[in-house]
Amino acid sequence: MTSWELAIDFGTSNTTGAVRTPDGRIEVIEVDNSRYVPSVVYLEHDGTMLAGQRASGRAAQFPERAERLPKRALASSTHIVIGGHAIGTAEVVAVVLAKVVAEARRRFQDQDPARVVLTHPAAWGRVELGRLAEAGRIAGLAKPEFVAEPVAAANYYADATVTAGALIGVYDLGGGTFDTAVLRRTPTGFELVGPPGGDAHLGGEDVDEALMGVVGAHAEASDEDAWLSIASGEGPRAQRDRSSLRADIVSAKHTLSEKPTAYVYVPGLPDEVHLTRRELEQAIAPLLERTVRELQQTVTRAGTRLADLTAVYLTGGASRMPCVSEQVAAALGGRLPTVQGDPKAVVAIGALTRIAPVAAPPPPRPAPDPRPVPVGRADRQRQAPKRVWTVPLDMKAGLVDVTPVIGDGVAIVSYGPGTAAVGLDDGAVRWTSQLSSERPAALTPGRVLLRLDGRVVALDAATGAQVWQHRLAEEPGEHPNPTANLEVAGSTAFVPFSAGVSAISVGQGRGLWHTALSGAAVCVCDGLAYATSSTNGGLMEAIEAAGGNIRWRWEGGGGELSAPTARAGIVYVGGADGILRGVVAHQGMFGMKGREVWRAQIGAPLVAAPVCANGLVYVGSRDGSVIALEPGSGRVRWSFSTGDQVNATPLVADGLVFVSTGTWMGVGDNSEAPGGFLGFLSTLIDVGSSLASSGRLCAIDASNGREKWSIDLRFGTHHSRPAYADGRLFFAGRDGHLMAIDAKTGEHVAVAG
Numbered sequence: 099m100t101s102w103e104l105a106i107d108f109g110t111s112n113t114t115g116a117v118r119t120p121d122g123r124i125e126v127i128e129v130d131n132s133r134y135v136p137s138v139v140y141l142e143h144d145g146t147m148l149a150g151q152r153a154s155g156r157a158a159q160f161p162e163r164a165e166r167l168p169k170r171a172l173a174s175s176t177h178i179v180i181g182g183h184a185i186g187t188a189e190v191v192a193v194v195l196a197k198v199v200a201e202a203r204r205r206f207q208d209q210d211p212a213r214v215v216l217t218h219p220a221a222w223g224r225v226e227l228g229r230l231a232e233a234g235r236i237a238g239l240a241k242p243e244f245v246a247e248p249v250a251a252a253n254y255y256a257d258a259t260v261t262a263g264a265l266i267g268v269y270d271l272g273g274g275t276f277d278t279a280v281l282r283r284t285p286t287g288f289e290l291v292g293p294p295g296g297d298a299h300l301g302g303e304d305v306d307e308a309l310m311g312v313v314g315a316h317a318e319a320s321d322e323d324a325w326l327s328i329a330s331g332e333g334p335r336a337q338r339d340r341s342s343l344r345a346d347i348v349s350a351k352h353t354l355s356e357k358p359t360a361y362v363y364v365p366g367l368p369d370e371v372h373l374t375r376r377e378l379e380q381a382i383a384p385l386l387e388r389t390v391r392e393l394q395q396t397v398t399r400a401g402t403r404l405a406d407l408t409a410v411y412l413t414g415g416a417s418r419m420p421c422v423s424e425q426v427a428a429a430l431g432g433r434l435p436t437v438q439g440d441p442k443a444v445v446a447i448g449a450l451t452r453i454a455p456v457a458a459p460p461p462p463r464p465a466p467d468p469r470p471v472p473v474g475r476a477d478r479q480r481q482a483p484k485r486v487w488t489v490p491l492d493m494k495a496g497l498v499d500v501t502p503v504i505g506d507g508v509a510i511v512s513y514g515p516g517t518a519a520v521g522l523d524d525g526a527v528r529w530t531s532q533l534s535s536e537r538p539a540a541l542t543p544g545r546v547l548l549r550l551d552g553r554v555v556a557l558d559a560a561t562g563a564q565v566w567q568h569r570l571a572e573e574p575g576e577h578p579n580p581t582a583n584l585e586v587a588g589s590t591a592f593v594p595f596s597a598g599v600s601a602i603s604v605g606q607g608r609g610l611w612h613t614a615l616s617g618a619a620v621c622v623c624d625g626l627a628y629a630t631s632s633t634n635g636g637l638m639e640a641i642e643a644a645g646g647n648i649r650w651r652w653e654g655g656g657g658e659l660s661a662p663t664a665r666a667g668i669v670y671v672g673g674a675d676g677i678l679r680g681v682v683a684h685q686g687m688f689g690m691k692g693r694e695v696w697r698a699q700i701g702a703p704l705v706a707a708p709v710c711a712n713g714l715v716y717v718g719s720r721d722g723s724v725i726a727l728e729p730g731s732g733r734v735r736w737s738f739s740t741g742d743q744v745n746a747t748p749l750v751a752d753g754l755v756f757v758s759t760g761t762w763m764g765v766g767d768n769s770e771a772p773g774g775f776l777g778f779l780s781t782l783i784d785v786g787s788s789l790a791s792s793g794r795l796c797a798i799d800a801s802n803g804r805e806k807w808s809i810d811l812r813f814g815t816h817h818s819r820p821a822y823a824d825g826r827l828f829f830a831g832r833d834g835h836l837m838a839i840d841a842k843t844g845e846h847v848a849v850a851g
Contacts, residue, residue: 102206105215105449106198107247108191108230109442110169110301111273112415113137115198116446117205124450126443129201134415134442139190140164141180147190149197158341159334162683162690165190167274167624170298171666172233173219173226176713177730178666179682179695184730187666188229192236199237214239215449220246220279220294225713245449248279251413252288254448255436264408265291265400269393269426269435270445272414274301278393280400280407292400295392300385302351302416304588307644308381309347309373311589316371317364324366329645339365354378355418379421384589384605386425388543391506394429404430412437413444485826487525488837488847491518500830501538501583501746502821503546506559509821509828510539510546511836517548519562520836522823529562540584540591542604547591549584554593556607566607570595583661587622587643594620599629601646611646615639619661621707628669630659638662638671638692640683652681652692661707661747663715668695668729670715672704678717678725680732696732700725711750712800718744724757724798736803740796746819749827752841755800756820756827758811760793795820795829797844807844 103118112134115127129135130151140153141163148156157164163181165171171178172187180190195216203209216234218227227244234242248268260266260283270277277296281288317325328339346362353360354375361370397404410426412435417423426435439447491513502509508519508528512535519528533548533555540547545565546557556565570593585592590610591602599620601610613629615637620629626649627641636654641647660672669681669692677697684693702721709716714735715727722740727733742759749756796808811831820827820839827839839846 101212102209103213103215103450104199104202104211105217105245105250105446106195107217107250107443107446107449108169108194109137109272110167110275111137111303112442113194113198114443114446115202116443116450117202117211118450124447126440126446127198127201127205129197133440135194135197137168137194138164138166139168139180139193141183141185143181145183147185147193149193158345159338161337165667168194170274170624172229173222173298174710174713175666175668175729176229177728179668179680179730182682182684182693182695184695186730188232189236191230191233195233195237195239199239214242215245216242217245217247217250217445217449219275219277219296220248220290221277221296229713246279246290246294247277247413247445248281248294249288249290250445250448250451251411252281252448253451254413254444255409255411255438256283256288256451260408265402265406267393267397267404267407267410269389269410269412269417269422270296270414271389271412271416271422272301273416274299274303276300276389276392276414278389278396280397280402283408291402292396295396295399297388297392299587300388301414304385305351305378305382305416305419306344306347307588308385309351309378310344310644312373312377312381313343313347313362313364313371316373317367320367320369320371325364328365329647351378352418355420375420378419382419382421384543386421389422390425390429391543393426410435411444413441415442417441486838486840486846488835489520489525489527491830491834491836501818502828502830502836503539503541504821504823504828505541509836510541510559511830512537512539512548513830513834517546517557517562519546519559522826522828522838525836525838529560531557531562531564533557533564538583540586542586542591545604547584547586547604549593549595554584554591554602554607556604568600568602568607568609570597570600583619585620585622585627587627590643592620592622592627592643594629599627599641601627601643613639613641613646613648619659619707621662621664623664624667626664628662628664630662630671636673638669638681640669640692650683650690650692652694654679654681654694660704663708663710665710665729670708670710670717670729672700672706672708672717672719674703676701676703676719678704678708678715678727678732680729696730698725698727698732698734705745706747709748709750712753714800716748716750716755716800718746718748718757720745722759724748724755724796724803726755726800726803738798738803738805740794742793749819749822750800751822752825753800754806754841755798756795756822756841757798758793758795758819758829795827795839795844797841809839809844809846 105116107114118124126133135150136154138153138157140148140156168190172191177184251268262283262285264283266281268279275298279294280291282291350360350362358375360373363370500511500513502511516534517531535548537549544559546559548555553567553569555567589604593600598614600612615629615631625643627643629639631637638652640649657674662669662671672678679694680696681692682695700719702719715729718724720743722742724738726735740759746758793811794808797806820829827841829837
């Protein structure tokens with residue numbers, strides 16, 4: 099019998115397969131005359147699911163019947179909705195795997211492989227690997243082996259110069275995700291060092307969006323009306339034009355990786371748009387800076403330095419761009435990263451590569467002097483890192499609800515008289531600004547965004563200095579949905595306010611588009627901004643994030659709605675009627691619209707957005723309940739009572755659900771008050787300084803709903819939630835203190851008094 103082996107690198111945008119032939123050669127499989135199988139899955143009306151090139155073509159015409167990113171769906175949920183039908187994510191992924199398996203078996207006279215390897219992100223755990231294994235089983239792969247993608251990449255690149263004990267960095271910029279890892283060479287292979295890093299929502303598609311912006315600027319300057327008809331037009335023709343343009347932009351991106359110029363045909367324009375590599379590099383510079391910073395942080399978390407890495411291996415299709423190598427080389431002090439062959443095929447080939455054993459590493463060097471080395475002035479000393487701490491913030495201007503945001507070693511918190519950046523390791527204030535917001539800040543690379551009264555202001559993340567401000571089309575003093583936050587996706591900030599939603603460029607503060615939706619709250623997922631209204635009796639809109647065109651609407655009839663959450667094609671939204679709903683896009687007789695696929699009767703009003711994690715949907719209600727539900731059906735998995743009001747979105751991390759509670763002293767359930775319960779909460783924000791409150795912070799097991807720990811707060815919170823980083827929670831209480839709390843145990847420094 100012919101013995102052969104199969105490896106499949108199931109990617110976010112494309113999937114690649116490789117085989118080891120009986121004579122030991124490793125070859126990439128061609129499916130439909132291509133080395134790369136689009137990971138898109140399309141659902142036909144008869145229930146048949148397509149994968150590959152045919153699915154990609156059909157998805158361009160009927161996007162509501164396709165799942166473009168099944169890998170993300172598999173990691174986040176057990177079911178997704180395609181074309182109005184709930185389907186298991188393992189079944190969807192199996193269609194892609196089966197496409198590769200069928201071609202591989204055909205090459206070897208329909209014989210089974212002697213060994214099968216499936217690669218996966220290094221951050222995936224038991225749950226995600228279990229779903230991938232189930233997808234493999236459905237595709238006919240009974241007992242696959244699993245290899246982490248960075249390990250497979252290291253196997254591909256490894257040679258005799260990489261000795262045992264050497265440290266390797268992996269930089270994987272794929273079509274839809276970015277992953278980083280540090281590996282150590284062992285005598286027989288590679289092992290992970292420290293936690294892997296990355297960004298599940300950054301990849302080549304973000305590069306495409308940035309290049310689309312460049313093309314749009316050229317096209318708009320040439321013929322504004324023609325460009326607007328493409329960017330925001332409705333109907334099949336506009337949809338086909340956008341699909342064709344996106345394909346040309348992807349092709350231009352590949353051309354600019356090899357040549358200094360490229361041309362893109364924009365339907366309706368007399369001449370092609372001329373693009374340069376410099377324009378592309380300028381447009382994506384902020385994205386690449388984020389990736390390099392994440393690589394540096396991954397190396398730091400591994401307890402080492404970039405200078406100690408023997409090499410950095412580049413993989414993923416987007417890493418072919420010359421500017422990627424240049425950015426990584428700059429971080430390495432001029433050393434060039436390693437990139438060879440076809441970056442899209444590195445992982446699949448490496449999964450089957452058998453690297454030669456090496457000698458064991460030499461004995462370790464003596465431990466370095468643990469005393470800190472002063473940096474800068476000799477008398478400048480920084481306090482030693484502290485695991486838990488509590489620091490006071492000046493709250494003379496009154497009590498407000500503040501949720502910290504975390505980035506680059508600091509917590510950004512906007513409180514009474516201003517905004518502060520507080521060091522995570524020591525609680526020391528790095529900088530302050532006199533600008534203050536009643537809503538949580540948003541943090542982007544190099545920028546802190548604040549939603550102020552009638553405007554959005556960007557501060558320099560390193561100094562707190564104001565960079566730009568953008569005026570909103572509302573009267574000062576008007577309040578948006580009290581649970582609405584700024585949302586940032588790529589280089590765009592989405593700002594909900596009393597008169598609607600505005601999209602603003604993060605770099606310059608330039609307005610991109612605006613849609614009218616009174617008292618809106620917004621979330622962004624897979625290229626769509628989902629906005630709900632707190633005053634329009636249950637209206638939700640799905641808006642194209644790139645152009646502001648409304649894709650579809652849904653009128654729930656459940657009264658005021660919470661902020662939405664979206665994952666894998668389903669939008670989850672709560673309401674004042676105490677019902678949590680799952681809503682999907684549906685192609686009706688008169689066009690696209692939203693359709694409710696399930697509802698769960700919670701009972702009490704749902705103020706804050708639900709959250710998706712660990713394959714479940716978690717939501718808190720005003721009667722103090724925290725509920726976990728199955729995303730595909732809305733069936734309740736477990737429920738936990740906190741004994742208090744839950745008005746903030748739960749936080750899920752490290753297998754725990756963290757929820758803050760708060761009860762207003764002397765105030766009962768006012769959900770029936772004039773103006774509705776959200777209007778009532780807005781009023782409380784105005785008079786909050788005259789009311790006291792109490793509450794708790796609870797940690798609940800995400801799998802079974804059992805309480806792990808809870809701590810009492812001198813003053814509760816109404817809309818605040820903790821932020822998470824490095825095994826700790828960072829929480830701002832209404833008494834004016836910022837706390838660092840051990841997430842596993844609840845250990846904290848209590849406030850005296």
